Amino acid sequence: MIRSRRAFIREALAIAATASASGLSSGTVAWSQTTLSPEAALQQLIDGNRRFAEDRMTSFAEDLELLKAKTAERQEPFAAVLSCADSRVPVELIFDQSIGHVFVTRVAGNIATSAMIASLEYGAAVLGTRVIMVLGHANCGAVKASIEATAAPGQISGLYPYIRPAVDQAGDNLDAAVRANARIQASLLRQSSPVLAEAIKKKQLKIVAAFYDLATGRVSLLD
Secondary structure (H helix, E strand, O other): OOOOHHHHHHHHHHHHHHHHOOOOOOOOOHHOOOOOOHHHHHHHHHHHHHHHHHOOOOHOOOOOHHHHHHHOOOOOOOOEEOOOOOOOOOOOHOOOOOOEEEEEEOOOOOOHHHHHHHHHHHHHHHHHHEEEEEEEOOOOHHHOOOOHHOOOOOOOHHHHHHHHHHHHHHHHOOOHHHHHHHHHHHHHHHHHHHHHHHHHHHOOOEEEEOOOOOOOOOOOEEO
């Protein structure tokens, strides 16, 4: 059975209440994980991507056995990424991050569906992520298919309505449509979720749109 968003929020609030009863002060539960500010969390992603693009990655040097032990019972990601499902966009790698650092949600076209929003709300409200990045990428097949709007098997065409506003805005220029789509989906996250909007209002969360260049490995912010 698929839970409603109201049921999800009730459960998140129940988790918060339980943690508060265990000794945490009221209002600190959602933000008691990472000590980074939203700006610092975003900078961590940008710095990691620079290392990736320059072949200076450090995440592989971390002790994976210790990381696995540390994250077996809990996770403390500092950032969340709404990424396309494209296999050429390995999120943790392109930001040079290891186990437990990034809360990743993936769907073709990096679209803000109800399930994606619920997952990102969980990341912010329960895990304490400080930044959400909507990450579009070059040569996105989902955006290209939405531009062409041709018949597709199964439920593939169900992606089109989510991406169509970007196509209407950018026309048939694929890269422009990908960028427009990332901006639109980031805006939807800010506007459609009271949970995320409240966190932004309190300066406890930042939501940004970005573009990943497959050729260079670089991520550029769009906001």
